[in-house]
Structure formats: structure tokens, C-alpha cells
Amino acid sequence: MDVSSLPISASQRGKLISAGYASLSSISSLSPSRLALDLKISENEAVEILKVASGRSGGQDKIESGSCAIVNGAQTAWDMLHEEEYSKCITTSCSNLDEILGGGIHCKEVTEIGGVPGIGKTQLGIQLAVNVQIPADYGGLGGKAVYIDTEGSFMVERVLQIAEACAQDMLEYNALLQRDSQACLVDTQPKSFLDNIFYFRVCTYTEQIAVINYLEKFLSEHTDVKVVIVDSITFHFRQDFEDMALRTRLLSGMALKLMKLAKKFNLAVVLLNQVTTKFKEGSFQLTLALGDSWAHAATNRIILYWNGNERHAFIDKSPSLPSASSPYTVTGRGIRNSTSNCKRVKLM
């Protein structure tokens, strides 16, 4: 391994190389004082360099007993399977959609959801922010939600409507099981749902990056947050962005950070995306915005579209799920199963 791959400052790297230490193995057996002398740096600095260097090469030479110590930080597929069985999903409140998603939106994954204006992206985002709070007694996660709004399309009135419907559903569920509802009533007030949604309003792309950087600290203070929703990831990156290379770089950096957060805090990340038209094979077609390299960023990609008179969701990309589509509707109570056969009761 080369010294240049070490995460140390450029001047220290320069000093190492000019003193003849080009490979990691050449410094691994050095004492800090010797290194300090050779590089003409303080002993503390030398200790730091050695620490970084041993962190890089360490793990390769020590083999512990057990299944996962061959490569440091790795996990066997078997352990992962075990873990997946325990990780819960956030229901979308539409059982057809849950079915094709394998139970709902998964924790530890980044899910991207895109669609034309008015198809219900924000609705789905709000629904997830409410549903993540369904207590464990009812098969939910009992977590909290972070909602990062870049477009200003978050409507509190709508959140209240959806929360009210959700609380009502939980009461009915109680009655169905004839449970003693006293114990469960505590947290089913619609207002308490609203109290558990942390809302960030982001006005520029710099702020968007700042929020995502800051989330790490925020989440370690609020460990019960189980979903982070970004509505939408696209908006600020579509306005007046001349330097496309910079855009790609910032977006992929952001995606990596979000992925890391999802894994570290065991939460679901949901990114909403807009659509754009693209000229392909002789005709214009709809496609999700931000281009081809962004398409790799999320673990799962769901496209919402009109199929005749029905709203459908299509799994465009997923490492574990077969591509499938299912209908859903947006009702006054939130996202629900499609009831195309029977006429829906008018809301007014």
C-alpha cells in the first residue's frame, strides 16, 4: 500500500515521501521518535501519522476466531440475513404497495421515489412521516421523522388530516382486538404525531448540504428518528446549475452521506425526485431528473405514474425485489389501496 493513500495532510505526505517512506510497510515498524526525527516534525504529529498508518494496514495481519474477523468491518451474508429479519419496515398504508415493496419502506436503505407533478410524491412523504410513528404495539416502529423540505410544498393542514386518519385507524384496530384501549390511548392524539416530525426548510443547495452534514449530530441526539425524508432532492440542483460536474459530485457526496446515516442509525432514507423529459430512441420519454449517474445513488427506485385513470407505483430498481407495479390512490385520509371497482365516497 502506498503512503499517498493515507488520509493525512499534503505537507506531511510530502515529508514522508521525501524522507524515503513510500510504502506503508516501511513505516509500520518505526518508533514515533525515529519518525519525528526523520521528518523533522513533533513527536505528537509522528504518533498521529503512525496511528493512521496502522489503522490502514491493521486487520490484514490479525485473524481472530469467529466468522467476521477476516476482513475488519465485514459482515457475513448469513449475519446480514439474520439482521434483515429483525429490521422493520414503514408501511405506506396501501397494502398493495407494501406487498410489492416486501412490507414497506425498509430501514437501512435509501429509497428514491419519483413521478410527475401532482402524482402524490409529497403525499407519500407525509404519509411515511406519520406512519413511522405507529407504536410497536400496532406493528409499527414507534419512531420519529425528519422532513427536509426544499420546495416549500409541505402543508401542515394535510399532515394533520393524515395524522387524524392514522389515529382513528389505530383506535378501530384496538376495538377490533377488543384490547384495553386505555393503555394505548396515550400516544394516539393527532397532535402528538405532529410533534414528532422535525421539519427543516432548506432554501439553497448549500443549506441542503449543510443539513445533511448536520444530520449526523442531530440524529445522535435524537436516536428515535427512524425516517429521513428529503422533498425533493432535486429542486435546488435543477435551478441555475451551470457546472454539471460539480452538481454530480455534490449529489453523489450527499448520497453517500445519506447511505451512511441510514446504516449507522438504522433508519430509512426517502428521497423524492422530480421528472424530466429526455429524447431517446426517436421520441421524448419521461425519466427521473438528475441524470444517469444519479440513478445509481439510491438503493431502491420507485416511479409513480398514471396508468389509465389509476395511480400506479413501479419498482424500477431494487437489489432484492422483483420489478412489479401496484395501484394506489390518494384519498382525504392519505395513501390507500386503490378501490377502482367501487365508487369512492365523495369527500365534500
Added chain:
Amino acid sequence: MANKLISEMGLPKSIANVFSARNILTAKDALSLSEFELMELMDVGLEEVMAAVGHISEISCPPYQTALSLLEQRNHNEYLAGHLPTGLKGLDAALCGGIPFGVVTELVGPAGIGKTQFCLKLALLASLPTCHGGLGGRVIYIDVESKFSSRRIIEMGLSSFPEIFNMEGMAQQMAGRILVLQPASLSEFTESLQKIKVSLLQHDVKLLIIDSMTALASGEYGQGPPKLGWHISFIKSLAECCRIPVVVTNQVRSQVRDGASRYVFQGHIRADTLEDTSKVEYHLVAALGIHWAHAVSIRLVLESRSGKRLIKIAKSSISPSLGFFFRIDASGISFLNNEGEEMTGPEANSIHCQGHSGIINYDREALQ
């Protein structure tokens, strides 16, 4: 907050100096670079860079609010909980009280359908005193197409609020609150938008109307696609930071049916429609494309269907898609009934134009 100076963020002196020496002055500069690029540029260790980036991010990150505090704040601080009632009962009920503050509401429809009439009515309503259901403030009306008519506003006022407008001097006072701007080019429009920002806050402006967005964009650029990215974000931020409703109109253009309305995975349906290319079918779509459509929070489509005018809620995060038949009369716009007809599927977004010329002529006669 993106342009906050790094030197004023309270970073340790030594590292703050390095930032300024490398000409990384604002949060925007710093956050546009990755941690490793920063290490390279500033010649400091990873840990220091991480700590500094973390600090900068925390400072430039906007504060959070819970949805509950947001709701309470809206209900307490804002008149009518942040809605401008349109006076059309069905529409107000569907939109939780009217045109919401803080977001952009769009009116789309073919020429002559009543977009400007709707705008004039809203301008009148916002200028009315609060005791009569208005907002009691000033209105800025950006009239791009030179269609503003003061006479029509007074007429609407006289027939819908005779008790106010028959009072001595009231008509003058109401009309005096509506400020009309008539920019001739996109650059002039851009300039006036920037100037408006200050006066919106200072002069108690309660409503901003732009009629229309399309004329400017298409007039200036001719063939090329209008670049409205800046305008989109600026208008949205105006609405939000002043907490006022912004109403924008959009024209229509015709498009070959099925063009650009499918995803790749839906491709197979296309094969059979391609066969009879001799019958090319056109339909109407909103003139400003999909990018713009994503940006508006509420889209109301005005159309004519079997000789009657219809207004539909095509996009809204608070209301299901409902359609209301309306007519244009002396008092402005009135609904034939307030029940509302539910629109299913993409029908809510399509723009019909059947028997259109008929109703316009009919209305003219009725008005005269």
C-alpha cells in the same frame, strides 16, 4: 445563510485563518468541496477538516421546527390561518379556506377562459377591508399581457359588494390599493421582481399576481426553451419569506398526443398507437413545461367542457381533484354549484377546449 462568512462562525482562529488564506470565504465555498479536497487545499489533517466542516454545517443549517409548532404558529399569527378566501364556497372548502399564503398557486387555461377575470377578482378581494372578508392590504399586480382593467374591477366590486363600493370614496380607496406593473421584457420583469421584495415587506402587500408567466418567457426567447430556473426559485422564496399568496397564470400550447408522457418501462403500449400516424391528434398542455409544473404548489386548470366553463384542482397537496362549473358575470366568477365533481386520474390535468368559442361570445352578449 449560504453566504455566511466562515470567519464569523467562531471556528478556532488557526483554522479560520487557513480558510481565508485559501479564499474559501463562505459556507457555500466550503461545502461545495469534499473533505478530501479541503485537506488537499488547506494542508491540514482529516480530523480538523471534519470538525471544521461539521461546525460550518451546523451554523449554516436552518433551524428545525416540529410540525406541531409550525401549525400553531400559522394558526395564531396569521389572519384566517393563512388563506385568502376566494368567495367561491366549494373551492374554499376544498383548499381548507382559500388560496394559501406562502406558496405559488397557478391558473392554467386557454385564452379567454377567465384566468384574468379570476386574477382581478382575487386582487379585489385582497384589497377589501378585513371586516368584509378581504385581507385589507395592498396588491401588486404584474400585468405582462396588458389585460388589466380597472373598470372591470370596479364593476366587480359594485356588483358583489355594493354596500362598500356605493360608499363615497371607497371605490377609489380600494382601487388605490392595487398597484399594477407592466414590464415589457423579461429583463425588466426580473428587475422589478428584485425591487418588489423590499416593498412587499414594507408596504403591507397581501397578494402578488403575475399574469402571465408565459408571455415573457416565450416572447423573449422565441424558439429556445425559456430558462426560468431563477424566477421559479425567486418567486417561491418571495411567497415564503413574506408569507403572502402568489398567483401566477400560465397559457396553453398544443402537443401531439402521447408525446413525452410515458416512461421507458411503459413502452409496449406505444406500439399500437404509432400505426395510424396519419391521424395525428393534438391536445392542450400547459405552456411552461414539467419543470415549472413541479415548482407550483397548487395548479388550477380552467377549461371549457361541452360549452361550459370548468375549474379543476389539478394539483394540490391538501385537496382531492375536484371540478366546478362556473360562469363569468358582472360580479366576477360564480359557481353553478358548490358541490364539486370528482375528477379521476389524469383527467384532472388535461385541458379541454370543446365549444370554447361559443361560450365566449355568449358571455360577451350577456355582459353588454
